[in-house]
Amino acid sequence: MSRLDSAIRRLEAQRACLDHAARLIETVPGPVVELGLGNGRSYDHLRTLLPAREIFAFDRQIDAHPDCVPDARHLVLGDFKDTLPTALRRIGAGAALVHADTGTGESQRNAKLAAWLSPRLVAITTAGGVIISDQELVGIKAAPLPLPKGVAAGRYFLYRAG
Numbered sequence: 001m002s003r004l005d006s007a008i009r010r011l012e013a014q015r016a017c018l019d020h021a022a023r024l025i026e027t028v029p030g031p032v033v034e035l036g037l038g039n040g041r042s043y044d045h046l047r048t049l050l051p052a053r054e055i056f057a058f059d060r061q062i063d064a065h066p067d068c069v070p071d072a073r074h075l076v077l078g079d080f081k082d083t084l085p086t087a088l089r090r091i092g093a094g095a096a097l098v099h100a101d102t103g104t105g106e107s108q109r110n111a112k113l114a115a116w117l118s119p120r121l122v123a124i125t126t127a128g129g130v131i132i133s134d135q136e137l138v139g140i141k142a143a144p145l146p147l148p149k150g151v152a153a154g155r156y157f158l159y160r161a162g
Ligand SMILES: C[S@@+](CC[C@H](N)C(=O)[O-])C[C@H]1O[C@@H](n2cnc3c(N)ncnc32)[C@H](O)[C@@H]1O
Pocket: 035, 036, 037, 038, 039, 040, 041, 042, 043, 058, 059, 060, 061, 063, 078, 079, 080, 081, 101, 102, 103, 104
């Protein structure tokens, strides 16, 4: 598979998981967390899917399309290692949905960050809330959920917080 095919499949899987998770959290109260604002694409998709939810976006820098930069209250700038430990205070309540899109082309770095993030993502998610991640989470108390139709195993990861 070419890298272009792989990128397209990753984005299709991401969109399918975001759409699916938006339905799964219909009755779950709480804000949404976007971890990795990046270009702002998935943030923009989330705010289109969930217009009534508060969405907090985390990143170390602003690199998003100007239309996709959250207001100052909903943008948390800094390294995750500095911003996540106090994230619950910032977002005000456990998140109904956390989307972690933090990967780069470096698999070792991705695995290391995913291991660090895993318990911290669960800690900011309300009971019954959903975590979507581009990396597999490890050693967490959250049940893996089936992927939506058409998403190959291992391409994206979905969990329900206990
Ligand atoms: C794949 S991009 C996100 C793409 C974005 N979700 C979109 O749809 O446009 C990953 C983002 O995570 C951010 N990131 C990665 N590691 C981070 C860290 N340790 N602390 C803060 N931000 C980090 C990067 O700056 C980058 O913008």
